[in-house]
Amino acid sequence: MMEFTLVNFLLFMVNCVLSNNFIFSRYLGCCPFLGVSSKVETAAGMGVAVTFVMALASLITYVVYYYILVPLSLQYLNTISFILVIAALVQFVEMFLKKTVPALYSALGIYLPLITTNCAVLGVTLLNISDQYNMLWSVLNGVFGALGFLLAIVLMAGARERLESSNIPAAFKGFPISLVIAGLMSVAFLGFTGLVK
Amino acid sequence: MGKKQTMRGVFINGVLNENPVFRLVLGVCPILAATTSATNGLGMGVAATFVLLGSNIVISLLRNFIPAKVRIPAYIVVISTFVTVVQMLIQAFVPSLYDALGIFIPLIVVNCIILARAEAFAGKNSVLHSAADGLGMGLGFTLALILIGMVREIIGNGSVFGLDILGPTFQPMLIAIMAPGGFILFGLILGIVNSIVSKIAKRSAGKGVKA
Amino acid sequence: MNLRMSAGPHFVARESTQTLMLDVLIALIPTTAAGVYLFGLRAAWVLAVSVISAVLAEFVWQKLARKPVRVNDLSAAVTGLILGLNMPAEVPLWLPAIGSIIAILLVKQLFGGIGQNFMNPAMLARGIMLVSWPAQMTVYTLPMRVLGSTSVVPSPDAVSAATALIRPSAYNPYDLLVGNIPGTVGEVCKLAIIIGFLYMLFVGTISWHIPVTFVGSVALLSWILGSDPWMAILSGGVLFGAVFMATDYVTNPLLKVGHIIFGIGCGIIVVVIRKFGGYPEGVTFAILLMNTVTPLIDRWTKRRVYGTVKKHG
Numbered sequence: 001m002m003e004f005t006l007v008n009f010l011l012f013m014v015n016c017v018l019s020n021n022f023i024f025s026r027y028l029g030c031c032p033f034l035g036v037s038s039k040v041e042t043a044a045g046m047g048v049a050v051t052f053v054m055a056l057a058s059l060i061t062y063v064v065y066y067y068i069l070v071p072l073s074l075q076y077l078n079t080i081s082f083i084l085v086i087a088a089l090v091q092f093v094e095m096f097l098k099k100t101v102p103a104l105y106s107a108l109g110i111y112l113p114l115i116t117t118n119c120a121v122l123g124v125t126l127l128n129i130s131d132q133y134n135m136l137w138s139v140l141n142g143v144f145g146a147l148g149f150l151l152a153i154v155l156m157a158g159a160r161e162r163l164e165s166s167n168i169p170a171a172f173k174g175f176p177i178s179l180v181i182a183g184l185m186s187v188a189f190l191g192f193t194g195l196v197k
Numbered sequence: 198m199g200k201k202q203t204m205r206g207v208f209i210n211g212v213l214n215e216n217p218v219f220r221l222v223l224g225v226c227p228i229l230a231a232t233t234s235a236t237n238g239l240g241m242g243v244a245a246t247f248v249l250l251g252s253n254i255v256i257s258l259l260r261n262f263i264p265a266k267v268r269i270p271a272y273i274v275v276i277s278t279f280v281t282v283v284q285m286l287i288q289a290f291v292p293s294l295y296d297a298l299g300i301f302i303p304l305i306v307v308n309c310i311i312l313a314r315a316e317a318f319a320g321k322n323s324v325l326h327s328a329a330d331g332l333g334m335g336l337g338f339t340l341a342l343i344l345i346g347m348v349r350e351i352i353g354n355g356s357v358f359g360l361d362i363l364g365p366t367f368q369p370m371l372i373a374i375m376a377p378g379g380f381i382l383f384g385l386i387l388g389i390v391n392s393i394v395s396k397i398a399k400r401s402a403g404k405g406v407k408a
Numbered sequence: 409m410n411l412r413m414s415a416g417p418h419f420v421a422r423e424s425t426q427t428l429m430l431d432v433l434i435a436l437i438p439t440t441a442a443g444v445y446l447f448g449l450r451a452a453w454v455l456a457v458s459v460i461s462a463v464l465a466e467f468v469w470q471k472l473a474r475k476p477v478r479v480n481d482l483s484a485a486v487t488g489l490i491l492g493l494n495m496p497a498e499v500p501l502w503l504p505a506i507g508s509i510i511a512i513l514l515v516k517q518l519f520g521g522i523g524q525n526f527m528n529p530a531m532l533a534r535g536i537m538l539v540s541w542p543a544q545m546t547v548y549t550l551p552m553r554v555l556g557s558t559s560v561v562p563s564p565d566a567v568s569a570a571t572a573l574i575r576p577s578a579y580n581p582y583d584l585l586v587g588n589i590p591g592t593v594g595e596v597c598k599l600a601i602i603i604g605f606l607y608m609l610f611v612g613t614i615s616w617h618i619p620v621t622f623v624g625s626v627a628l629l630s631w632i633l634g635s636d637p638w639m640a641i642l643s644g645g646v647l648f649g650a651v652f653m654a655t656d657y658v659t660n661p662l663l664k665v666g667h668i669i670f671g672i673g674c675g676i677i678v679v680v681i682r683k684f685g686g687y688p689e690g691v692t693f694a695i696l697l698m699n700t701v702t703p704l705i706d707r708w709t710k711r712r713v714y715g716t717v718k719k720h721g
Contacts, residue, residue, distance in 0.1 A: 024376060024377075025376050026376075027229040027230045027376060027379070028226060029226070030225040030226045030229065031223075031225050031226065034222075034225060076281060076284075076285065077281070079277050079280055079284065079306055080274065080281060083273055083277050083306050083307065116307070117307040117308075117312060119227075119304050119307055121307075122304060122307050123300055123304060126303055126304075127300060130300065154704065155703075158700075158701075158703030159526050159700065163520075163524070167521065168518065168519060168520055169388070169392075169473070169518070170392075170395070171388050171391040171392030171395060172384075172388035172518065175384070175387055176385070176387040176388035176391065177384065177518070179383050179384025180380070180381055180384040182380040183378070183379070183380030183382075183384060184377070184381070184515065185527075185700050186376050186377035187377045187535045187696065188527070188535070188693060188699070189697070190375075190535070190539055191677070191681055191685065191687065191690060191696065191697060192693075193685065193687070194686020194687070195680075195681075195684055368541060370540040371539060371542070372536055372539045372540040377536070381514070385514075
């Protein structure tokens with residue numbers, strides 16, 4: 001387990017956001033990434049909501065795993081319990097947003113409940129366990145992983161805004177070209193390989 | 198889709214017309230992660246089919262007993278149970294696949310395909326039809342994964358299912374089995390499939406074949 | 409007079425694109441000549457394959473897609489030449505061929521053709537090549553001939569050597585400036601690049617903002633982190649990248665203030681990758697990363713200029 005120093009903190013952040021970006025390196029979170037609207041503001045809002053969910057999910061699932069499942073030798077129930085925690089969390093966030101920021105709530109529309117099926121959310125909670133992070137690094141993993149997702153999603157929205165009026169061949173409009181864009185950006189992000197030893 | 202359909206029709210629908218990978222474009226994450234080789238694609242496909250089949254059947258059996266308000270959490274419980282079973286089976290019997298696919302095995306839980314079929318089909322149709330749908334979608338998914346996996350494996354490794362077919366003089370294009378290659382190749386294949394489908398649709402316009 | 413082009417569908421008269429591209433080609437003549445002189449006939453072959461593949465790829469695509477064939481606007485030729493100049497002279501010839509095809513088809517034509525790519529085709533192709541075939545893309549050799557009097561011993565038999573970027577202090581500034589060093593065909597002769605830069609400034613093809621801020625940031629940041637700033641600029645691909653690739657008007661920001669941000673960003677990323685990252689040279693990835701951020705730079709700087717918050721469709 002890493003001790004918490006400023007250097008480790010910064011390196012961890014760089015690793016999660018840049019070198020091992022959840023989308024560009026790890027394929028986690030692709031569905032909303034590809035389907036999100038091409039408005040940068042909506043993308044940013046989605047990213048912030050996901051950050052919130054991932055941070056809380058990391059925290060709660062950590063507690064559930066180490067304080068409930070492990071003592072009862074029920075580790076194999078982690079998948080089931082984690083996804084239920086996430087589903088409940090997303091419901092809560094939905095209600096919260098509806099009351100406090102209704103504009104964002106309606107802008108995100110169906111994408112908000114879909115955070116439940118966002119691979120990145122369940123993915124980070126499982127990674128926290130398999131990488132054996134303590135509570136602090138688990139939560140940070142959630143936060144920074146989500147920030148990486150936010151960065152990717154905002155970059156994607158920017159690119160798609162720009163390409164809205166391009167003459168892309170009809171067969172490629174929509175998902176195909178979005179995937180290619182993601183791939184090309186992913187090549188750029190390879191530049192960060194090896195940034196954190 | 199409320200009309201009476203034959204089981205065969207439902208099955209073929211899942212493989213072709215509404216192929217989850219190429220037409221519905223659901224469950225993208227595992228597609229990218231599991232297609233680094235044809236074998237991995239096959240493994241993921243079979244695992245997902247098992248879960249899909251199981252959850253479709255169980256949810257269809259229980260469809261009249263699950264209250265509408267809690268159906269999503271209920272579906273999730275059913276699906277994740279099957280995923281946990283598959284996880285343990287793979288870990289026990291095919292550990293190499295377990296290592297290759299990593300967390301994407303438990304992530305089958307959030308594979309949009311499974312939840313989408315539960316909601317759109319199994320929750321409303323008979324057990325036999327739901328089973329056909331599960332099998333069809335699963336087969337469609339598996340075939341698509343194998344196809345993309347083969348392409349990436351050939352370009353990136355010169356092999357298919359682990360068998361070297363392009364010989365020692367072939368210089369593999371490493372990016373094909375890396376993340377960027379996955380995105381780009383999937384996007385290109387999807388675009389090519391789209392254009393083939395629309396060409397077929399244009400040619401058979403009037404014969405009632407849906408694109 | 410600087411030709412400002414905006415993103416989105418823009419119908420460029422063939423003549424003006426051609427003039428623009430012609431000026432870039434002219435600016436590349438000194439670099440090309442120096443590269444071929446230094447690295448021999450092999451380098452000429454690499455460049456030829458690269459250019460021909462690019463032009464052919466565009467021709468075939470436009471024919472198959474039943475679009476007007478526009479290869480004589482020279483943009484494909486320029487992309488091919490720049491890509492070729494970005495390779496070591498001893499690469500197997502199928503490499504520039506594949507690279508050009510990827511650059512033209514995947515990065516440019518698939519997105520709608522001239523003016524509609526959102527990342528620099530030559531840079532992206534180079535990045536893909538580098539990651540796909542790392543060994544083949546880094547076969548640097550000492551030059552076959554040398555310019556002027558120098559202690560560097562040329563090697564007609566293509567003896568492999570590490571790129572000068574690894575240890576620039578092994579070479580004196582004259583050699584670094586003139587190109588008697590290992591490296592890619594186009595990046596080594598800084599003098600030729602500077603001549604090309606001045607030409608393009610003179611005829612108005614590019615403005616000074618990006619090259620100067622790019623090179624300046626590399627120098628400044630390298631100096632702050634304890635390296636010799638001149639060595640930092642004169643070794644590797646900084647000068648070539650800053651003058652010929654970062655200035656691709658299609659993939660960099662609209663406004664001058666955006667250019668400055670772009671240049672500084674490139675410079676910072678180059679130094680970070682050089683100092684802390686896994687690759688010895690960061691120019692390719694720096695430019696690509698700033699390309700991805702460009703739409704956001706545009707949004708941000710546009711807002712500033714107009715003074716009000718604009719809602720984008």
